[in-house]
Amino acid sequence: MSLLKLQKLALTPKGGQTRSNTRDNKAALVFLGPWLLGSVVLVIGPMAASLYLSFTNYNLLQSPKWVGAGNFARMLTDTRLHHSLEVTFLYVLIGVPLQLGAALGLALLLDRGLRGLTFYRSAFYLPSLLGASVAIAVLWRLIFGGTGLFNTILGLIGIESTTSWIGNPDTALSTIILLHVWTFGSPMVIFLAGLRQIPVEFYEAAQIDGATTFQQFRGITIPLLTPIIFFNLVLAIINSFQAFTQAFIVSAGSGGPSDSTLFYTLYLYQEGFGAFRMGYASAMAWLLVLIVGACTAINFWASKFWVHYED
Amino acid sequence: MKPLIRRGLALTAATAFVLGLAGCGGSDGPAGDASSVADPVATVELRLYWWGGDARHERTQQAIDAFMAKYPNIKVTGEFSDWSGYWDKLATSTAGGNSPDVVQMDQLYLASYAARDTLTDLGAVSTLDTSQLEPAVLGMGQWGGRQYAMPVSTAAFGLLVNLDVLDQYGVTLPDTEKWNWDDLKAFGLEIAEKSGGAVAGVAPMGNEYSLQLFARQKGDNLFEDDQIAIRPETLAAYFQHALDLAQSGAxxxxxxxxxxxxxxxDQSDFATGKVAAIFSQVSQVSAYTAGSGANVQIVKTPSFDANQTKYEYFKPGMYWAMSAQTDHPEEAGRLIDFLINDPEAAAILGTERGLPANPAMLDSLTATLTENEAKAVAYSQSLEGLLGDAPAIVPNGASELDKIIARYQQEVLFEQRTALDAANAMIKEVKDSINSAA
Structure with a gap:
């Protein structure tokens, strides 16, 4: 909104003085310069290049050879690609609701005027800062290994287990989803801010009318929070599709055990840099753009039915 | 009340995130520049690039300094990275026309780079003497009849056995001179049983070098004429061997x-005494014992028939190769020559990259070898009678071979595929990969 205002200011002629108008435009260009340069060189340029490369056979070391839709045709028969899509969708479908649920739950607890709120907020936010880091992924290996902390704790409560949770294809993905859920801090902070925006009068009026806490939650909190939920949902889905670091570190770059954590981005990386199939990897990147774009579009369409904007 | 988040903002954020995907490129691996003292008379500048750990970085930098003292007109800058970051960076810098002049090379990648005209034929570089290496070893630096790489070191393959663990549980090492694969399994079982499961016996093989040897024992070659040539039954037997060890408890x-x-x-199960024996390139014995201090013996790889010969070979541990993009092939050749053939360099570099491929350099080090290094040398010499011709190197398009073997082996170990099914699928995948790279 503020951006729009700025643009209006820049575009509105000031008493018809064309000279100052041009000067303003020049000034705007100067200020926009760094951003413009950055986005052309670092975003738009590489994107255009990868779009071109997605129609070529490119091994990084020799010039790309045009193959038309060859890369996209190969996707149809690439079983590892299909498997990586399966893994990634599973991760998104399970991880996102769990993470947002945890974030909302914690935000509701913290919103009750707790003493030391700042401390708790920071404490719960911390995993978000660390979650995608190499150190935490390494820690995860230690916790969910065969002789790790998790099994030790299970042992303390009487369940003997020597299963290696990250070494077993049936459970490895779950541990990475858990790691993702644990990084609920940033949606939580956004939920908290949203909860703070709901006027107290609504709750007071509801209490006078005899509404229970649950009724208040369902009738006031949730509807007024829907824009925030929507925002968090959109970002969480997009972020989850791009998950890479956790799987890369926990599986030592292999996506193992036996491809059970082969995320789409991890496979893309293996194809591009490991197997010298950068053309195919570029095509994969664009397929991901299409998938995420489609998911987001569906999200926006569906939002009409459940998100309430109050103006 | 004003909603915090409006539809417009969400849409903008979403678009930015989505579009950010396509522009996502690879980042270079961690790399460091070891700058060297500027020389006023330097006229030629070279870049030397290698992967490795801290010990290698220090020694290589010292060797560079010695080289620059000897050739004051050449200034060499060292660059290094860890293994996985190395290949990303080499590929991207080569693609960008900015490759270092001299690069450390591995057998998995040699053909992939040579076939794409990114390396210089070292046979045509007059400043480099290739004659001091054994022809069989030198041959494994060739592709398409040209010498694209100089082997730095040779590796022999064997079984490392932790004698301390054996002593602790009262297990005696069987006669390994004539042993076969069943003896190995029995040995692993005995360790597991006598230790009450505290120590897993023998970890299975699972890489290109061991598959080569296993195939040669079966009379197969892993590769022939730049294509995978191993029979499915042989590959299946290789996977089955790993499955048998895991399932039997050996x-x-x-x-x-x-x-x-x-x-x-240093964190592996063998180094920490949780596994009693592993297959490895024997020069790794120093690294494996560095942390634990255990007494490790190197023993022969089992075979199918005690009288079998000609299946062993020494694999180049790594190579020095020259980028085709270098402006100074003669000087770069001088640098490689120094690193391979000069006793001064040999004294500095030691056996950190494995046992020197140049026999004269290895001899010059004999007096200063550590106990573990001497073990590796003695073991290599004991294999002389079993040596056969050097096999074909890994062809272009199969540089992911180690990872592919590990992946299919896991599928067999977790019983998601039968050994034969995995073997057929793996052969098909490697074949497709080689064909698509050609």
Missing amino acids: GPSASRLSETAGLAI
């Missing part, structure tokens, strides 16, 4: 193996 469980697969040597 080796670590499948999930234990996959959990520990990515660990550094």
Whole structure:
């Protein structure tokens, strides 16, 4: 909104003085310069290049050879690609609701005027800062290994287990989803801010009318929070599709055990840099753009039915 | 009340995130520049690039300094990275026309780079003497009849056995001179039983070098004429061997193996005494014992028939190669020559990259070898009678071979595929990959 205002200011002629108008435009260009340069060189340029490369056979070391839709045709028969899509969708479908649920739950607890709120907020936010880091992924290996902390704790409560949770294809993905859920801090902070925006009068009026806490939650909190939920949902889905670091570190770059954590981005990386199939990897990147774009579009369409904007 | 988040903002954020995907490129691996003292008379500048750990970085930098003292007109800058970051960076810098002049090369990648005209034929570089290496070793630096790389070191393959663990549980090492694969399994079982499961016996093989040897024992070659040539039954037997060890209890469980697969040597189950024996390039014996201090013996790889010969070979541990993009092939050749053939360099570099491929350099080090290094040398010499011709190097398009073997082996270990099914699928995948690279 503020951006729009700025643009209006820049575009509105000031008493018809064309000279100052041009000067303003020049000034705007100067200020926009760094951003413009950055986005052309670092975003738009590489994107255009990868779009071109997605129609070529490119091994990084020799010039790309045009193959038309060859890369996209190969996707149809690439079983590892299909498997990586399966893994990634599973991760998104399970991880996102769990993470947002945890974030909302914690935000509701913290919103009750707790003493030391700042401390708790920071404490719960911390995993978000660390979650995608190499150190935490390494820690995860230690916790969910065969002789790790998790099994030790299970042992303390009487369940003997020597299963290696990250070494077993049936459970490895779950541990990475858990790691993702644990990084609920940033949606939580956004939920908290949203909860703070709901006027107290609504709750007071509801209490006078005899509404229970649950009724208040369902009738006031949730509807007024829907824009925030929507925002968090959109970002969480997009972020989850791009998950890479956790799987890369926990599986030592292999996506193992036996491809059970082969995320789409991890496979893309293996194809591009490991197997010298950068053309195919570029095509994969664009397929991901299409998938995420489609998911987001569906999200926006569906939002009409459940998100309430109050103006 | 004003909603915090409006539809417009969400849409903008979403678009930015989505579009950010396509522009996502690879980042260079961690790399460091070891700058060297500027020389006023330097006229030629070279860049030398290698992967490795801290010990290698220090020694190589010292060797560079010695080289620059000897050739004051050449200034060499060292660049280094860890293994996985190395190949990303080499590929991207080569693609960008900015490749270092001299690069450390591995057998998995040699053909992939040579076939794409990115390396210089060293045979045509007059400043480099290639004659001091054994022809069989030198041959493994060739592709398409040209010498694209100089072997730095040779590696022999064997079984490392932790004698301390054997002593602790009262297990005696069987006669390994004539032993076969069944003896190995029995040995692993005995360790597991006598230790009450505290120590897993023998970890299975699972890489290109061991598959080559296994195939040669079966009378196969892994590669012929730049294509995978191993028979499915042979590859299936290789996978089955790993499955037998895991299922019988003679080796670590499948999930234990996959959990520990990515660990550094000093944290591995063998270094920490949780596994009594592993297959390895024998020069790794120093690294494996550095942390634990255990007494490790190197023994022969089992075979199918005690009288079998000609299946062993020494694999180049790594190579020096010259980029085709270098402006100074003569000087770069001088640098490689110094690193391979000069006793001064040999004294500095020691056996950190494995036992020197140049026999004269190895001899010059004999007096200063550590106990473990001497073990590796003695073991290599003991294999003389079993040596056969050097095999074909890994062809262009198969540089992911080690990872592919590990992946299919895991599928067999977790019983998602039968050994024969995995073998057929793996052969098809490697074949497709080689064909698509050609």
